[in-house]
Amino acid sequence: MNRGFFIDVQGTLIDDIDKRPIKGACEFISYLNENSIPYVVITNNSKNRSEDFIEELRNMGFDIKNYIDPFYTLKEILKSKKIAAFGTDKFLNVLQEMGYEIDFEEFDSLVVSIKQDYTNEDYVKMIECAFKAKNLIAMHGTSTYSKEGKRYPGVGAIMSMIKFASNRGYEIVGKPSFNFYDKARALINLDFKDITVISDDMIGDLIGAQDLGMKTNLVLSGKVKSKDEINSFPQEKMPNRVFSDLEEALESLKKGEI
Structure with missing residues (x-):
């Protein structure tokens, strides 16, 4: 069965403080490219023109194939x-x-x-x-x-x-609206049930993705600092997996766990 990923940017691919790639982030994207695993980089970027932000990410070392933002x-x-x-x-x-x-x-x-x-x-x-x-x-x-x-x-x-x-x-307009996720889904021609979203944002990204039938992975490299911070969410809204960063997520991906 073909599976794919939606991957957040701020706090997932790049650090919120120094705006540089987070540990394992470039490698994660490279692994997806090398293994022809479909994915879309999904971001709520609204400060830069889409083409400028894509170029900025590529200059950081991300060889991005599919991208979408609210614009x-x-x-x-x-x-x-x-x-x-x-x-x-x-x-x-x-x-x-x-x-x-x-x-x-x-x-x-x-x-x-x-x-x-x-x-x-x-x-x-x-x-x-x-x-x-x-x-x-x-x-x-x-x-x-x-x-x-x-x-x-x-x-x-x-x-x-x-x-x-x-x-x-x-x-x-952007995440977690149906229109945004549906446009991202169309870029890789997969059903929602076959997509896993990786993000640092429970409310703004992951819960909305769950409601559409997607699997969710939370990374603790951004706005959520520990698992304790999501204990207030009901069990049915908990992410499928929690990783410290994309380096840890990549190891799980290589083992076929996600």
């Missing part, structure tokens, strides 16, 4: 060009390069991505925009993200706050 699905979901958008300057620049018009007075959609230094006034502005927007878009559904060893609220956490404050639902 691949954004245009399918966000039809209106008039948006109120929140995120880093790089993210806003990419949106404008894609043809979106950022205007906080006249807009149809609210779009939110991550930013390290959001202020209370930013959250106030998001909530006000949420009341006015026709639809609310989250670039992804991360619970937290790590930067310089600290955990910050992810887009999922921010949008949950906005939903609670405005009583408005929202749509997720």
Whole structure:
């Protein structure tokens, strides 16, 4: 039976602090390539153009064959060009390069991505925009993200706050949305049941993958630091396997365990 992998980037392939490959990460990708094992590198990158981020990863030593990020699905979901958008300057620049018009007075959609230094006034502005927007878009559904060893609220956490404050639902563009995972699945032409997701994010990646029938492997090289941190999850939501990093996962793969 043909099996494949979805592999996360931040905290799985590259370190959240020094932005370099994590132990065993380059070797894991090389092993998949050498053995013709289908895979997709899946990331919630929303700071860089897709082609720039792929090139950055390749310059680190990752010979990536298949890749997807939220920009691949954004245009399918966000039809209106008039948006109120929140995120880093790089993210806003990419949106404008894609043809979106950022205007906080006249807009149809609210779009939110991550930013390290959001202020209370930013959250106030998001909530006000949420009341006015026709639809609310989250670039992804991360619970937290790590930067310089600290955990910050992810887009999922921010949008949950906005939903609670405005009583408005929202749509997720990146992980763990069905549209994102389905587009990634199509790249390797496998059923969800034949795919294993490897990530450091329980809420933002793995639980959503489980709901679609995928197997899940958690690595402790990113935002989750130990198995103790996931003890609050119900047993049915626990990952199939937990590894310290991709070096350990690679040894398991070579033995045919995953």
